[in-house]
Amino acid sequence: MRRSTRAAAYVLALVWLCVPLLPVIVWAGAERWSFPDVLPQAWGLAGWRDAGSAGLPLALLRSLGLGLAVSAVATPLGVMTGRVLGWRLTRRPIVVVGLLLVPLVLPPFAVAMGLDVVLIRIGLPELVSVVLLLAVVAIPYTAYTSATGFARTSPELEAQARALGATRRQARLRVVLPAMRGSILVAALLAFLVGWSDYVVTLLVGGGQLVTAPVLLGSAASGSGNDAMVAAMALATLLPPVLLVSAAAGLRWREPVAPENTVTMPESERMR
Amino acid sequence: MSALEIRDVHHRYADAKDESLRGASLSVADGEMVSVVGPSGSGKSTLLRVAAGLVRSGSGQVLVDGRDVGDLPTERRDLTVMFQAPLLFDHLDVAGNVAFAPRLAGAGRREARRCAQRYLRLVHLEGFDTRGVASLSGGQQQRVALARALAAERGALLLDEPFSSLDRELRSSMHDLLIEVRAALAPTILLVTHDLDEAALAESTAVLIDGSVHQHAPMPEIYQRPASVPVARLLGGFTEIAGTIRDGAHHSAWGRVPVLAEGAGDGAAVLLVRRESLRLEVPGAVAGGSGVGARVVRRRPTGTRVIASLVGDDDARMEVELPVGDDVLPGSRVRVLPPDGRVPQWSVRAEPSGASAEVPVPGLDDSTHDATLADPGGHPR
Numbered sequence: 059m060r061r062s063t064r065a066a067a068y069v070l071a072l073v074w075l076c077v078p079l080l081p082v083i084v085w086a087g088a089e090r091w092s093f094p095d096v097l098p099q100a101w102g103l104a105g106w107r108d109a110g111s112a113g114l115p116l117a118l119l120r121s122l123g124l125g126l127a128v129s130a131v132a133t134p135l136g137v138m139t140g141r142v143l144g145w146r147l148t149r150r151p152i153v154v155v156g157l158l159l160v161p162l163v164l165p166p167f168a169v170a171m172g173l174d175v176v177l178i179r180i181g182l183p184e185l186v187s188v189v190l191l192l193a194v195v196a197i198p199y200t201a202y203t204s205a206t207g208f209a210r211t212s213p214e215l216e217a218q219a220r221a222l223g224a225t226r227r228q229a230r231l232r233v234v235l236p237a238m239r240g241s242i243l244v245a246a247l248l249a250f251l252v253g254w255s256d257y258v259v260t261l262l263v264g265g266g267q268l269v270t271a272p273v274l275l276g277s278a279a280s281g282s283g284n285d286a287m288v289a290a291m292a293l294a295t296l297l298p299p300v301l302l303v304s305a306a307a308g309l310r311w312r313e314p315v316a317p318e319n320t321v322t323m324p325e326s327e328r329m330r
Numbered sequence: 331m332s333a334l335e336i337r338d339v340h341h342r343y344a345d346a347k348d349e350s351l352r353g354a355s356l357s358v359a360d361g362e363m364v365s366v367v368g369p370s371g372s373g374k375s376t377l378l379r380v381a382a383g384l385v386r387s388g389s390g391q392v393l394v395d396g397r398d399v400g401d402l403p404t405e406r407r408d409l410t411v412m413f414q415a416p417l418l419f420d421h422l423d424v425a426g427n428v429a430f431a432p433r434l435a436g437a438g439r440r441e442a443r444r445c446a447q448r449y450l451r452l453v454h455l456e457g458f459d460t461r462g463v464a465s466l467s468g469g470q471q472q473r474v475a476l477a478r479a480l481a482a483e484r485g486a487l488l489l490d491e492p493f494s495s496l497d498r499e500l501r502s503s504m505h506d507l508l509i510e511v512r513a514a515l516a517p518t519i520l521l522v523t524h525d526l527d528e529a530a531l532a533e534s535t536a537v538l539i540d541g542s543v544h545q546h547a548p549m550p551e552i553y554q555r556p557a558s559v560p561v562a563r564l565l566g567g568f569t570e571i572a573g574t575i576r577d578g579a580h581h582s583a584w585g586r587v588p589v590l591a592e593g594a595g596d597g598a599a600v601l602l603v604r605r606e607s608l609r610l611e612v613p614g615a616v617a618g619g620s621g622v623g624a625r626v627v628r629r630r631p632t633g634t635r636v637i638a639s640l641v642g643d644d645d646a647r648m649e650v651e652l653p654v655g656d657d658v659l660p661g662s663r664v665r666v667l668p669p670d671g672r673v674p675q676w677s678v679r680a681e682p683s684g685a686s687a688e689v690p691v692p693g694l695d696d697s698t699h700d701a702t703l704a705d706p707g708g709h710p711r
Contacts, residue, residue, distance in 0.1 A: 214417055217384050220404040221411035222431040222482050232430075236421035 079296075085289030105286025112282075113274060114291055121254050121271040122298070124189065128253030131193040133246045136200020137238070140245070143201065144208025158198040166195065170259045177263070188263045195259070196252040200245035207241025240309075247306050251299055271295040331518045332395040332408060332485025334358040339380055339390030341373075341541075350376045351387065352541040358486065360395075363512065363519040364546075365529035368538035369564060374522045377538060378488050381520065382411045394485055408485035412492045416471035418463040424450065424474055425459035431482035449477040452514060453507060469500040473507065480511065486518040493528065505531055526565065537561050555592070555676050562602045562678070569608060569648035571601040571668075572680065580677050583644055585620040588674045598680035605637065605649040607669040610658060621667040624648065626660050640666060 085091065086105050088098035139158065142148050161169055170191060177187040215237055219229035235242065257272040264273075275291045282288065334357065341351040350373045358364040368374045379385035381392050383404040392400050392407075399407045410431070418427050428446035429437075437445065443459065450456055453473040463471060472492065479487055493504045508531060511517070521532055529535045530549040537545045537552065545557035556562040559570060573582025575594055580587045580601045587601060594600075611621070624640040631637075636652045648666060658664065669675060 212415065212417060214413055214415065215419070217404070218411070218413060218417040219419075219430075221382055221384070221409070221488075222478065223405050223410075223434040223484075225403070225405055228434065233419055237419065239421070 082289045082292050085285050086293050088286050088289075091285075105284070105288075105290040108284055108287035109278075109290040109294065112278060112287065112291075113269065114271070114294055117269050117271045117274040118294060118298070120269065121295070124192070124256075124260070124268075124270055125250040125252075125254035127189045128192040128196055129246045129249040131189060132196035132200045132249035132252070133242065135193070136197050136245050136249070137204045137242060139197065139201040140204025140206075140241075141208050143205035144211075145213045158201055161195050162198050166258050167262070169195070170262045174263045184264050185268060188260055188268060189253075191259050191263055192253050192256055193249070195256075196249040199248040199252065203245040203248060204238070204241050207238045211237050243306055243309065247302060250302065254299055255295075331361050331516060333360045333393075334381065334409070334486045334518055334520060335391075335393040335396075336377065336381055337391040337393065339377065339392070340388040341376055341380055341385065342388060343376075348541075349388075350541055351380065351390075353390070354538060354541060354543050355390075356536045356543055356546055358518055358520050360518055361516040362534075363521060363532040365521040365523055365532035365535045365549075366538055367523060367526060367529045367535055367564065370524070372538045373541040374524075374538055375490055376541075378411070378490050378520065378522045382409055382488055383407050384411070409488055410479050410482040410484040410486075411488045411490060412475055412479040414491045414494055416463075416468075416475040418466075418471055418474055418478075420463055422463070423459065424455065424461045424463060424466070427463060427474055428478045428481045430478060446477070446481060449481045450474075452480065452511060453477045469496055469503065472496060472500075472504060476504075476507070476511070480515065480517070486520065489519060489521040489523075491523055492521075494523065494525065501525075501528070537564060539564065555590075556602060556678065558678055559600055559602070559681060567605045567649065567651070568602045569605060569650075571603060571646070571648075573599060573601060575599045575677060580675065583622050583642075584668045587668050587671065589677045590674045593677040594679040599677045600680050601675055601677045603669055603675055606651040608648070608650045609667040610638065610650050610652065610656075611665045611667055620671075621665050622646075624664055624666050626658050626662050626664060628660055629658055638664075640664070642666070 084098065087101050087103070089100035089102035089104050091098035091100075139154065143151055143154060148154060173191050173194070174187065177190065182190070211234070215233050216226075216229045219233040220226065224232060255272055256270075257276055260268055260270050260273055261276070266273075269277075271291070272295060275288065275295055278284065278291055279288045335355075336357070337355050338353045339351050339355070340349055340353060342349045354373065354377055356364060356366070366374050366377060376385060380387045380390075383392075383399070383402065387400070390400075391398050394408050399409075419430065422430065425443045425446040428449055429439075429442035432442035432445045433439070447456070447459060450458060453476055455470065455473050455477065458466075458470070458474075463474065466474065476492070493501045496504060505528065512519070519532070521529070523529050526549070532549075534547055535549045535552055536543045537557075539558075539560045544561050545552055547555075552561065553565060556565060556568070562568040562570070571580070571582050571584055571587075573580050573584070575581070575589060575596050578588060578591065580589050580599060582601065584601075589599075589601065622642045622644070624642045626638050626640050628639040629636050630639070634654050636657050638650045638652060638658050640648050640650065642648060650666060652658065
């Protein structure tokens with residue numbers, strides 16, 4: 059692609075992402091903005107103050123905790139599933155893929171309601187139920203991201219580490235996981251985003267008790283009529299994941315290219 | 331260093347019809363290097379993986395210094411492996427890779443890196459300690475992999491076609507390096523390779539065909555006296571002449587050729603003649619001479635000489651390496667003369683029909699011509 063074409067593509071992508079945000083950004087800094095003026099009549103931080111009073115900091119903390127918890131559950135499970143798929147360690151990968159796709163194919167509302175009943179009957183606390191349900195939604199993302207990473211990584215790495223004296227566990231922790239760090243980082247990030255941005259499951263299963271940033275934002279947007287506050291909440295909810303994604307992209311950009319990661323799967327390791 | 335012995339190992343991959351190893355046995359003395367050669371799919375790498383514990387054998391034993399390690403996991407077998415790909419750990423720098431095994435063994439970081447430097451010097455990579463492995467060339471990466479394997483300081487080193495991905499020049503320099511390393515450390519080495527020149531670096535070579543060792547001897551001996559027709563085919567350059575041995579000579583359409591007593595005994599036998607010891611003659615040049623009539627089907631120049639592939643009047647296939655300067659045209663009729671009748675030739679027992687191993691006949695890629703092995707009656711089939 060020519061440099062000018064590439065630059066134009068970047069600008070277009072940026073415009074595509076940023077234009078919808080412009081009114082939100084303007085509203086977040088507006089004290090008063092009424093029709094038909096193009097810009098607010100008065101600028102100020104009233105929206106942010108109102109958002110703070112409505113409990114935004116705590117809601118953000120809850121979202122952070124929920125995102126981290128979902129990531130902590132879904133990432134290891136996804137990495138294990140991804141290893142099975144990426145290194146073709148199962149005779150029936152189609153079954154694994156089918157199970158993974160179920161939460162994505164079914165409407166989230168149906169999944170939440172269906173599993174909610176099961177979890178309530180088991181007697182799990184609401185917070186644990188929310189984390190588990192969101193982990194179910196996140197695992198397909200973490201599994202597929204990991205599977206791609208494993209497919210690019212030679213399974214011989216583990217054998218090599220063991221031949222150098224590492225136990226199976228040491229080989230996985232000291233060699234395979236570091237080799238997979240980029241994919242695992244992306245998988246963890248995706249799981250975090252599922253937890254951070256969820257509305258339906260948190261609201262339905264949490265029973266309104268777990269007020270995360272999206273729940274607070276949804277409630278404010280539907281009933282407050284305070285556009286500046288809603289805009290401030292929207293921006294505050296948006297910024298952490300954007301920063302996280304940027305940081306992760308920066309880390310991956312700096313990763314060296316693996317010297318050998320396209321070695322074919324040895325026959326002995328296949329389809330066991 | 332340690333002695334390594336593999337005894338009567340059998341192995342079959344899940345879902346495979348046939349065994350990949352059928353009672354394979356070989357031994358490597360302390361400080362010795364043994365190479366394993368064989369056609370693709372003969373079980374070479376499986377044998378090495380069984381020895382390393384990366385693949386579990388159905389039966390048989392793996393002994394390190396006389397101790398059966400068959401039930402031990404790879405990391406406790408006192409062996410290490412170097413694979414075809416360098417498989418360097420890209421989250422560690424060069425010294426970190428080489429120091430991997432010492433660190434696992436409990437050495438401190440500084441001590442392990444000092445140890446790594448010693449081995450990096452041995453492979454001529456001093457000063458590369460802090461380099462990222464992704465920045466190294468293919469040859470340098472294999473040197474690091476070799477240093478890393480040596481730094482593990484195990485009883486035996488198993489090399490699985492370690493230089494086959496390198497180009498000819500780099501491979502040659504790695505061979506020199508291997509000789510240097512052997513002189514310095516005298517490691518016990520089992521080398522799996524498909525490169526016969528590389529195999530010749532070892533004191534002895536085991537020829538593995540269809541999962542069993544057909545011959546284990548120094549490479550010159552294997553070339554001079556291949557134990558079977560499949561071994562001769564693997565080496566290439568032999569013309570197989572079916573016939574019968576009696577009275578210390580091989581009798582066939584080629585006439586009477588004296589044979590070495592150590593070869594096949596009386597009965598159906600295949601005479602294995604090196605292509606460079608056969609001669610070509612234009613028919614009629616020597617009236618009533620010995621040898622067989624044949625048609626040239628292909629000529630293949632190799633440097634200063636030409637190798638002619640021929641089909642005899644009895645449909646037998648043969649190869650003749652012509653003297654420097656001689657040439658022959660495909661399609662022409664010639665007479666192939668046997669070697670000097672005073673020098674005894676090498677012969678092997680003719681294998682029963684259907685018992686021959688799957689090694690393609692070298693020299694001809696014309697699929698209409700099947701491998702020519704003698705049946706018990708001494709007739710080509």
